[in-house]
Amino acid sequence: MSSPDTAFPQPHRPQTMAEKILSRRGRQTVYAGDLAVVEVDQVMVVDSIAQSFIQRMQQDLNAVPKYPERVSIVVDHVAPASTVSVAQAQKEAREYAAATGVRLFDVGRGICHQVLMEEGLARPGWIVLGSDSHSTTYGAVAAFGTGMGATDIALAAASGKTWLRVPESVKVTFTGELRPGVSAKDAALEMIRQLGADGATYMSIEMHAGDRFTRGERMTLANLCVEAGAKTGLVVPGGEILDLYDVPAWVYPDEGATYVREVVLDLSSLAPRMSAPSEVDNVHDVADLRGLRVDQVFIGTCTNGRIEDLHAAAEVLRGQRVAAHTRLLVIPASSQVMESALQDGTLLTLMQAGAVLGTPGCGPCMGRHQGVLAPGEVCVSTSNRNFIGRMGDKDARIYLASPAVAAATAIRGEIALPEDVRPVSA
Numbered sequence: 001m002s003s004p005d006t007a008f009p010q011p012h013r014p015q016t017m018a019e020k021i022l023s024r025r026g027r028q029t030v031y032a033g034d035l036a037v038v039e040v041d042q043v044m045v046v047d048s049i050a051q052s053f054i055q056r057m058q059q060d061l062n063a064v065p066k067y068p069e070r071v072s073i074v075v076d077h078v079a080p081a082s083t084v085s086v087a088q089a090q091k092e093a094r095e096y097a098a099a100t101g102v103r104l105f106d107v108g109r110g111i112c113h114q115v116l117m118e119e120g121l122a123r124p125g126w127i128v129l130g131s132d133s134h135s136t137t138y139g140a141v142a143a144f145g146t147g148m149g150a151t152d153i154a155l156a157a158a159s160g161k162t163w164l165r166v167p168e169s170v171k172v173t174f175t176g177e178l179r180p181g182v183s184a185k186d187a188a189l190e191m192i193r194q195l196g197a198d199g200a201t202y203m204s205i206e207m208h209a210g211d212r213f214t215r216g217e218r219m220t221l222a223n224l225c226v227e228a229g230a231k232t233g234l235v236v237p238g239g240e241i242l243d244l245y246d247v248p249a250w251v252y253p254d255e256g257a258t259y260v261r262e263v264v265l266d267l268s269s270l271a272p273r274m275s276a277p278s279e280v281d282n283v284h285d286v287a288d289l290r291g292l293r294v295d296q297v298f299i300g301t302c303t304n305g306r307i308e309d310l311h312a313a314a315e316v317l318r319g320q321r322v323a324a325h326t327r328l329l330v331i332p333a334s335s336q337v338m339e340s341a342l343q344d345g346t347l348l349t350l351m352q353a354g355a356v357l358g359t360p361g362c363g364p365c366m367g368r369h370q371g372v373l374a375p376g377e378v379c380v381s382t383s384n385r386n387f388i389g390r391m392g393d394k395d396a397r398i399y400l401a402s403p404a405v406a407a408a409t410a411i412r413g414e415i416a417l418p419e420d421v422r423p424v425s426a
C-alpha cells in the first residue's frame with residue numbers, strides 16, 4: 001500500500017484539511033476551486049454497483065485494476081441475496097474478485113464502511129473513493145473519503161488516480177461535553193440541521209472536536225456529512241485516533257485557513273434529537289415527538305451499528321420487553337461487531353428483550369430486504385436517511401435517532417426518551 005510521501009513544496013497560504021490532503025496526494029499545492037489529480041489509496045465497490053463497475057472496467061475501459069490490493073468489493077447492501085438477479089450479480093462480483101485479485105468481503109462480513117475501517121483500509125491522509133455516498137465516513141480517521149459513480153470508480157481502479165475539484169470548507173467546532181443520554185448521533189443530527197440538507201453542497205465539512213469522540217463516534221459524525229450535501233467530512237485527529245493511527249503532521253489544517261462558513265456547536269446544551277420525515281435536516285427534540293406510535297425500530301447501519309451502539313441500546317433494554325405491537329430489528333454493522341456483542345453478552349440482553357437479529361450488512365436501511373415497511377407504518381431507525389420510500393412503501397414514515405432513543409422507543413412502542421423507561425437494576 002502506498003504511503004503518502006514526504007518531499008513536497010510548501011504551500012504559500014494556510015490550508016484547510018481538504019486542501020492539505022489533496023495537495024499532498026497530488027504533489028501539487030492546491031486550494032479550493034483548483035483541480036487536483038490525486039493518488040487513490042483505496043477504491044471500494046459495493047454489491048449493488050459491482051455489475052456496472054465490472055462492465056465499465058471490462059467493456060468500456062478494457063482494463064484491469066492497476067493495483068488490485070487497492071480495490072475492495074463488499075457484498076453488504078442486499079446480503080444474503082434476496083432475488084435471483086441479485087444472486088447473479090453477486091456471483092459475478094465473486095468471480096471478478098477471484099480473477100483480478102481484488103479483495104472481496106462477502107455476505108456477512110458487514111457494511112462496507114465499517115469493514116474498510118476495521119481492516120485498516122482507510123487511514124489518516126489517505127484518499128478513499130467508494131461507490132457509495134456515505135464514503136464520507138472515512139473522514140473519521142482523517143482520510144479524504146468520498147462517493148463516486150461506477151464510471152469514476154472504474155477509472156480510479158484502472159489508473160490508480162482520480163481528479164477532483166478541491167472543495168471549499170465549512171468549519172464546525174464542537175465545544176462543551178455531551179450530557180448523559182446524549183450521543184454523537186444527536187450532535188450529528190444537530191449539525192445537519194444547522195447546516196441544512198444542501199448547506200454544504202460539494203464542500204468539505206471540517207470538524208474540530210479536540211480529543212472528544214471515539215473512532216466510532218467520529219464515524220457517525222463523518223457519515224452524516226453527506227446529508228448536508230458534503231463532498232467529504234473530515235474530523236481533525238484527536239483523542240483515541242492518536243493512539244490507533246500514525247497521524248502525519250501534514251494532515252492538520254493550518255491556522256488561518258479559509259472557510260466559507262463557521263459553526264460552533266455547544267454539546268452541553270444538546271438534548272436527544274430526532275430527524276422527522278422526510279428530510280434529514282428536519283430535526284427536533286425527541287421530547288417534542290414523544291408518544292407517536294411506532295411499528296418498527298431498527299438499530300444498525302453504517303451510522304450506528306457498532307459495538308458501542310449495541311451497548312447503548314442494551315443498557316436501556318436490559319430486563320425490559322419490546323412492546324407487543326412493535327418489532328425491534330438489530331443488525332450489527334459487521335461480523336466483528338457481532339462477535340464482540342456475542343462474547344460480552346450484549347446479544348443475549350437484546351434477544352431477551354425481544355430483539356430480532358439480522359446478518360451483518362445494511363439490512364432494511366434502503367428498503368431492499370429484511371424489514372421493509374408497509375403503507376402507513378412508522379419506523380424509528382438509527383440510520384441516516386428518512387426520505388419518502390427509503391425503507392419500503394412511500395406512505396411509511398421514518399424517524400432517525402440514536403440507539404438509546406431507539407431502544408426506549410421499542411420498549412414503549414411509541415417515541416420515547418431513555419428516561420421514560422424504568423431503569424432495571426443490574
Ligand SMILES: CC(C)[C@H](C(=O)O)[C@@H](O)C(=O)O
Nearest residue numbers: 048077131132133134147366
Ligand atoms: C447503494 C448505494 C449506492 C447507496 C448510496 O450511495 O449511499 C446506499 O448505500 C444508500 O445509503 O443510499
Ligand code: SF4
Nearest residue numbers: 134301302362365366
Ligand atoms: S447501511 Fe444504509 S446508509 Fe450505510 S451503506 Fe448501507 S444502505 Fe447505505
